[in-house]
Amino acid sequence: MGRGAVVASDAGFVLSLQPSKLGGNQIKIWHKDGSVSGYAHTAASVKLGVWVSEGQVIGRTDLSGNSEAPHVHYTFRLSANASPVDPLSHLPRRNNYPVQGPSLFCLF
Numbered sequence: 001m002g003r004g005a006v007v008a009s010d011a012g013f014v015l016s017l018q019p020s021k022l023g024g025n026q027i028k029i030w031h032k033d034g035s036v037s038g039y040a041h042t043a044a045s046v047k048l049g050v051w052v053s054e055g056q057v058i059g060r061t062d063l064s065g066n067s068e069a070p071h072v073h074y075t076f077r078l079s080a081n082a083s084p085v086d087p088l089s090h091l092p093r094r095n096n097y098p099v100q101g102p103s104l105f106c107l108f
């Protein structure tokens, strides 16, 4: 499985680039409606605080955290401190899946 390009599912600011034990290298993007998307096991190519547009490449999948094959682990929260919700109810209207190329993505 190759390393896919990870793209922002919607425009927003890069809110955090904090690694975690399970998620490894992790990017969070804060969107203008207050929602936050997260991309785990992803080596960032963007800097903290920058604005990214929908569909912009923000990094590539890696093997950081609990990951046996490169994949982006995508999470979606309605606000920064909320629990993740089902992202599929939000992705179709944005029409943009968070990874391009040969990598998988998984939810939650």
Ligand SMILES: [Zn+2]
Binding pocket: 040, 041, 066, 067, 071, 072, 073, 106
């Ligand atoms: Zn994962």
